[in-house]
Amino acid sequence: MTKTVTLNNGIEMPMLGLGVYKITDEEMQDAVDAAIKAGYRAFDTAHFYFNEASLGKALKSSGVPRESLFVTTKLWNDDQGYENTKKAFNDSLEKLGLDYIDLYLIHWPCPDNDLFIESYQAMEALYAEGKIKSLGVANFKQHHLEKLLAVAKVKPVVNQIEYHPIFNQKDLQAYCKAQDILVTAWSPLMRGGDLFNNEVLQSIAEQYNKTVPQIILRWHIDSGRIVIPKSRNPERIAENYDIFDFELNEADIQAIDTLNKNERQFKDPDVVNMGDLK
Numbered sequence: 042m043t044k045t046v047t048l049n050n051g052i053e054m055p056m057l058g059l060g061v062y063k064i065t066d067e068e069m070q071d072a073v074d075a076a077i078k079a080g081y082r083a084f085d086t087a088h089f090y091f092n093e094a095s096l097g098k099a100l101k102s103s104g105v106p107r108e109s110l111f112v113t114t115k116l117w118n119d120d121q122g123y124e125n126t127k128k129a130f131n132d133s134l135e136k137l138g139l140d141y142i143d144l145y146l147i148h149w150p151c152p153d154n155d156l157f158i159e160s161y162q163a164m165e166a167l168y169a170e171g172k173i174k175s176l177g178v179a180n181f182k183q184h185h186l187e188k189l190l191a192v193a194k195v196k197p198v199v200n201q202i203e204y205h206p207i208f209n210q211k212d213l214q215a216y217c218k219a220q221d222i223l224v225t226a227w228s229p230l231m232r233g234g235d236l237f238n239n240e241v242l243q244s245i246a247e248q249y250n251k252t253v254p255q256i257i258l259r260w261h262i263d264s265g266r267i268v269i270p271k272s273r274n275p276e277r278i279a280e281n282y283d284i285f286d287f288e289l290n291e292a293d294i295q296a297i298d299t300l301n302k303n304e305r306q307f308k309d310p311d312v313v314n315m316g317d318l319k
């Protein structure tokens with residue numbers, strides 16, 4: 042049974058969802074079927090992933106009632122600005138085949154265009170119309186949030202940021218917590234690879250009779266972060282969900298915290314601008 046968390050607007054959000062970046066249209070139906078079967082009800086996509094239509098189609102064919110699903114999508118950098126945001130949102134809504142989005146995020150703050158306030162104001166208008174149930178941001182550093190919070194009428198519920206054992210953003214999470222904003226960890230598994238061979242993680246995994254990815258995901262959840270691991274593989278999708286029958290003790294959480302090297306795997310949000318990442 043998924044653990045949920047209550048957002049600052051009273052809405053319940055699952056703490057584990059399926060990230061679908063790089064899941065192709067051809068792979069989507071099997072991935073969604075496997076996820077629904079395992080118990081996932083939350084899905085994280087973006088205009089930038091170019092798979093909103095196949096995600097929407099797969100969710101529809103799952104037969105799960107709309108009110109039991111939690112769908113997140115994101116405003117792409119090139120679509121920032123008041124009118125552009127409304128247009129981009131409606132486009133995402135149509136592609137997903139939905140009549141509302143559970144959580145809509147500004148994907149990157151984009152310091153060069155300084156449009157995120159305007160974009161957010163358009164999102165507030167869509168929120169008032171009931172087309173977006175919760176508003177949020179992604180890749181916002183503290184200074185971006187301060188600027189937004191100074192004018193926002195509706196508080197963002199989450200900030201979705203890069204977070205994994207090698208890049209631990211504890212200070213930003215603490216700032217978000219003080220503002221009643223939750224952190225969602227993107228690349229929660231650091232996209233796998235060498236991290237899975239880490240000896241500290243392997244020894245904790247043995248102790249709990251779990252796999253390293255399961256330990257990392259549990260570390261996030263036990264530290265108060267929502268997670269959206271991506272997998273296209275049905276076995277790994279199920280494995281990543283099978284983490285609700287144990288909790289890490291404080292010593293193990295701290296041992297994983299000490300793996301931090303402050304190394305982003307991706308660009309600093311202060312240098313990601315409109316037109317980047319095409």
Ligand SMILES: NC(=O)C1=CN([C@@H]2O[C@H](COP(=O)(O)OP(=O)(O)OC[C@H]3O[C@@H](n4cnc5c(N)ncnc54)[C@H](OP(=O)(O)O)[C@@H]3O)[C@@H](O)[C@H]2O)C=CC1
Nearest residue numbers: 060061062179227228229230231232233254270271272273
């Ligand atoms: N807001 C933002 O700017 C960003 C948001 N995101 C969101 O976060 C989600 C997750 O992040 P992502 O960058 O995809 O990286 P993840 O940390 O979720 O890692 C995904 C990779 O790990 C592999 N993997 C997943 N589970 C396992 C497992 N149990 N055992 C072994 N390998 C595994 C997957 O391979 P396989 O598929 O073959 O199983 C894939 O290669 C994205 O899909 C997206 O929704 C991501 C980046 C930026």
Ligand SMILES: O=C1CO[C@H](CO)[C@@H](O)[C@@H]1O
Nearest residue numbers: 062087089148149307318
């Ligand atoms: O959501 C995303 C998926 O990952 C990309 C990096 O590989 C990011 O640029 C983007 O923000």
